[in-house]
Amino acid sequence: MEKFNDIYQRAVERKGSTQMLQQLLAKPASKRQLVALSDDDWLEEFTRKVFQSGFYWSVINSKWAGFREVFWQFSVEKLLMMPPDMLEQKASDKRIVRNYKKVKTIPENAFMIHEVTQQHGSFSQFIADWPSEDIIGLWAYLKKHGARLGGNTGPYTLRALGKDTFxxxxxxxxxxxxxxxxxxxxxxxxxxxxxxxxxxxxxxxxxxxxxxxxxxxxxxxxxxxxxxxxxx
Structure with a gap:
């Protein structure tokens, strides 16, 4: 197995200099920054990553303002009270990418976030407290308890919101x-x-x-x- 210094030096050579490589690196968020995120923030990013999977990201991003309008700014509280027939109506709204199977993940992941919050005070606290030396355990949790959060979807959400993960x-x-x-x-x-x-x-x-x-x-x-x- 290669040592870190060998990997680092090869990356430096490929990028042209230590300075160039350092400019490409980014640190994760602090625990304080993670805890400051709301449950709604997590639901929004989970949904964005679910929809980006298998689609051009630019298409999803171009419609994101519509997603936020249709799903009440991803309010976990409001979405948990949404009746099933309303979900079907929202899934056919032209302001979003109309994929019912993926739309169904929104209330399902809202419920997961709510359940975690009930046990840990907030979903962000739960994420912030999870040790990065067992980050695959957090990936497994999201896959098991969330909807369509397996593969790279869960990890990419964690990275997007600042949780330290490879x-x-x-x-x-x-x-x-x-x-x-x-x-x-x-x-x-x-x-x-x-x-x-x-x-x-x-x-x-x-x-x-x-x-x-x-x-x-x-x-x-x-x-x-x-x-x-x-x-x-």
Missing amino acids: LLSRDVESYLRAHKIIDGGLQTKKSLTAAQAFFNELQQQSGLSMQELSLIIAYSVGDNRVGISQQQ
Whole structure:
């Protein structure tokens, strides 16, 4: 298994300089920033990622103002009181992408968020308290208790709102397979456990966040070079 310094130096070489690489990295949100997010914020981002899956993101983003209007700014409280026949009406509204199966996830994920809030005070507190060294456990929770939050949908939502997580992007997956860290299915328990162990090891070596490590690995492989000579 490669050491962190080897991966980091290759990423630096590919990006042209340490400064260039650092400009591409971003830190996750602080625990305080995460806790400040509302339940509605989480429902909105879960819904955005559910709809972006399998669609051009630009199409979903262009209609997002319509989504917010139709679904009451993603108010968890209001959506929990919505009768089933109203959901069918909303699913056919021209202001949104009319996909009933995905629209159904909105009240379902609202219910999940509500249940977590009842137990933990707020959904954001629950997310903020979950240790990143077991981030795959949080992925599994969202997949089991949420609607259409498996695969990369849950993790991409976490990343979007600032929770420290690595992502199994194509470049990261390519690296993990090339270095025999995972084999077989990407989303199997064996592969996810091996990926988590690898990132935990890199974190111990570097002191960096899972997010930064994930980005560094992605920048160390794949078709993402920057044509800038190494600066002294």
